[in-house]
Amino acid sequence: MDQSTHDLTRAREIKYYQREGLLFPGKATAPNQADYSDAHVHRLRVVKALTDVGGLAIAQVRRVLEAIDDEDMPMHHMLGIAQYALGPPEDHSPVPADVSAARTDVDRFLDGPGLADPPGGPRT
Numbered sequence: 760m761d762q763s764t765h766d767l768t769r770a771r772e773i774k775y776y777q778r779e780g781l782l783f784p785g786k787a788t789a790p791n792q793a794d795y796s797d798a799h800v801h802r803l804r805v806v807k808a809l810t811d812v813g814g815l816a817i818a819q820v821r822r823v824l825e826a827i828d829d830e831d832m833p834m835h836h837m838l839g840i841a842q843y844a845l846g847p848p849e850d851h852s853p854v855p856a857d858v859s860a861a862r863t864d865v866d867r868f869l870d871g872p873g874l875a876d877p878p879g880g881p882r883t
């Protein structure tokens with residue numbers, strides 16, 4: 760890809776992120792041009808990391824960015840939103856019969872006398 764094609768692609772990507780509310784507009788310098796600050800570049804890098812590396816959908820990126828932008832949100836809550844978005848997707852596939860049987864055996868063992876109390880009563 761030559762530089763002009765790359766620049767055009769980047770411009771379209773920036774406009775898309777602006778339409779989606781992920782990136783705020785730059786300072787207009789002409790009808791079809793804008794200047795972008797270091798804050799824009801940083802925000803674009805965050806968006807690209809969340810989409811390209813994190814694999815997040817635009818709606819998920821929006822939720823993470825809303826949490827980042829919320830100055831009243833406690834840091835641990837914001838990080839929890841980001842971690843939840845970036846975590847592994849829930850697996851809704853059926854559990855194989857042998858795994859289900861093994862879980863039942865483990866549950867039965869844990870509920871039985873095996874670990875509850877030693878013979879002769881609880882340890883003191």
